[in-house]
Amino acid sequence: MGGQVVTAVPWTAERVAGLAPDPASEKAGRALATPAKWSGAGVNEDAVWGFCQGSGKKPYQTCVELAEPAFRCSCPSRKFPCKHAVGLLLMWAAGQVAAEAPPEWVSTWLAERADRARKAEQRAEAAGPKDEEAAAKRAEGRAARVEGGVAELKVWLTDRVGAGFAGFDRNGAEELRTVAARMVDAQASGLAGGLRRAAGIVGRRDWPDALLAELSLLFLLADAAGRLSGLPPELAETVRTRLGFSVETARVLESGERVSDEWLITGAADEENDRLLTRRTWLRGRLTGRDALVLSFAPPGRPLDASLPPGHVLAAELAFYPGAAPLRALVAEKGIPLPAPSAEGGSIDGALAAYARAMAADPWLERWPVLLSEVTPAEHAGGWCLSEKDGTALPLVPYAFPWSLLALSAGGPLTVAAEWSQAGLRPLTCWHENRAVRL
Structure with a gap:
C-alpha cells in the first residue's frame, strides 16, 4: 500500500537547514538524520512523521505538516522546529522515508489543524464587514x-x-x-x-x-x-x-503594486524586540532586479514563517506596500522554492548607489539589502570587512564573526548577501561550490 500513497516533492537539505532556529539545532538534527534512530517513519502529500528514540524509554513522536510548515513533537524542547523535526526532514530530503498512509495520531493532528483554520474563517465571516x-x-x-x-x-x-x-x-x-x-x-x-x-x-x-x-x-x-x-x-x-500607522493586508493585496518575477531569496535575519520575534526575509527579482522585504512575526516560543528558505529561488507575484521607496511586500501568489546553486551579485559601488537612491526617497530607511560578487573577507583597521580586488570595501558590523566566511573563502572570492546599515554589513548568505550557505 505504501507505494500507492501520493507524496510531496522532497525538500532539499539546504531548505531544511534554513528552517533550523540556530546552528546548534541544525547540527543536532543532522546527527539524528539516520534511519537507525527512527521507527514508524512515513510521508504522504501532507506530512512526514516518525518516532525518534531519545534518552527515555518512550520515543519522541514527531510530525511536520508540509504546507505551512507546522511542527509537532512530544520532546520538551521549546525551539520550533526542534532537532527531531529537523532530523526527520533531513532524512526525508535524503530519500530515506518511505511513502505510507498516515497513522491515526498524524491524521488526528492534521484534522485538528484543519478544523481550527475552518473555524477561524467562519468567525471572520460571522463578524461581517467592519463598522x-x-x-x-x-x-x-x-x-x-x-x-x-x-x-x-x-x-x-x-x-x-x-x-x-x-x-x-x-x-x-x-x-x-x-x-x-x-x-x-x-x-x-x-x-x-x-x-x-x-x-x-x-x-x-x-x-x-x-x-x-x-x-x-x-x-x-x-x-x-x-x-x-x-x-x-x-x-x-x-x-x-x-x-507607526499600519497598512491593512487586504489593502496591499487589493491595490498594492504587483510584481511577478523569479525571486532569489537572498537571506533572512531574525530579531527579538518587545517580546516579539521578527524575521526579515530579503528577495531580489532575477528579471526585474527589484529588491523586496517580507516580514513575519511570532511570539517567543512559536515558529516564524519558514516558507521562504534563503538560497532558493521562487516564482511568485509580490504585492508591495505603498511608499516613496517601496520595499516591504506580501507574497500574493507563489510556486515551490527551488535551490539556487549560484547567485549573480553586483559591485560595492553599485550597492551604495542603490542605497543612496533609496535614502533620498526614504531618509528613515534603517536597512538595505546588498548582493555582492567577487568579495573576500579581510581584516582592516582592527575590524573586518568585505573587500573587492581593487581594495574597495565595506565594514562588517562589530558583532559579525567572519570565521565562516574565511573558511569558505580560503582566500578566494565569494558571492555574499547581506544587510547594510549605519553599523555596517551583516552577512546572511553566501554561495560556495554551487550551494548556498546560511551564515
Whole structure:
C-alpha cells in the first residue's frame, strides 16, 4: 500500500537547514538524520512523521505538516522546529522515508489543524464587514493624538538641542525614555522607537554625533508629519508608516503594486524586540532586479514563517506596500522554492548607489539589502570587512564573526548577501561550490 500513497516533492537539505532556529539545532538534527534512530517513519502529500528514540524509554513522536510548515513533537524542547523535526526532514530530503498512509495520531493532528483554520474563517465571516463609521472615528481620534504628540516632540527637540548635551550622559537616556513613553501614549510608535534608539546611543563612544543624527531624523519625521496633506502621496504614505500607522493586508493585496518575477531569496535575519520575534526575509527579482522585504512575526516560543528558505529561488507575484521607496511586500501568489546553486551579485559601488537612491526617497530607511560578487573577507583597521580586488570595501558590523566566511573563502572570492546599515554589513548568505550557505 505504501507505494500507492501520493507524496510531496522532497525538500532539499539546504531548505531544511534554513528552517533550523540556530546552528546548534541544525547540527543536532543532522546527527539524528539516520534511519537507525527512527521507527514508524512515513510521508504522504501532507506530512512526514516518525518516532525518534531519545534518552527515555518512550520515543519522541514527531510530525511536520508540509504546507505551512507546522511542527509537532512530544520532546520538551521549546525551539520550533526542534532537532527531531529537523532530523526527520533531513532524512526525508535524503530519500530515506518511505511513502505510507498516515497513522491515526498524524491524521488526528492534521484534522485538528484543519478544523481550527475552518473555524477561524467562519468567525471572520460571522463578524461581517467592519463598522465603517466607528472605524473612521477611531482613526480620527488616533490622528488627533498623534498630531498632539508630534507637536510636543518638536518643541522638546528644539529646546533640548538648543540647550546642548553637556552632562547628558548622566541622565539623558532616562529623559529620552520618558519622552518615548509620552509618544507611546500619543500612539506614535515610530517616534517612540526612535527615541528609545537614541537612549541606547547615550554614553557610547562618540555618542554626541550619533545622538544628534538620530534626533535630526526624528525632527525631520515630526516636521513632515505636521504637513502630510502637502506631501506627494507616496512620501505621505512613507511618513505615516514611519510614524507607526499600519497598512491593512487586504489593502496591499487589493491595490498594492504587483510584481511577478523569479525571486532569489537572498537571506533572512531574525530579531527579538518587545517580546516579539521578527524575521526579515530579503528577495531580489532575477528579471526585474527589484529588491523586496517580507516580514513575519511570532511570539517567543512559536515558529516564524519558514516558507521562504534563503538560497532558493521562487516564482511568485509580490504585492508591495505603498511608499516613496517601496520595499516591504506580501507574497500574493507563489510556486515551490527551488535551490539556487549560484547567485549573480553586483559591485560595492553599485550597492551604495542603490542605497543612496533609496535614502533620498526614504531618509528613515534603517536597512538595505546588498548582493555582492567577487568579495573576500579581510581584516582592516582592527575590524573586518568585505573587500573587492581593487581594495574597495565595506565594514562588517562589530558583532559579525567572519570565521565562516574565511573558511569558505580560503582566500578566494565569494558571492555574499547581506544587510547594510549605519553599523555596517551583516552577512546572511553566501554561495560556495554551487550551494548556498546560511551564515
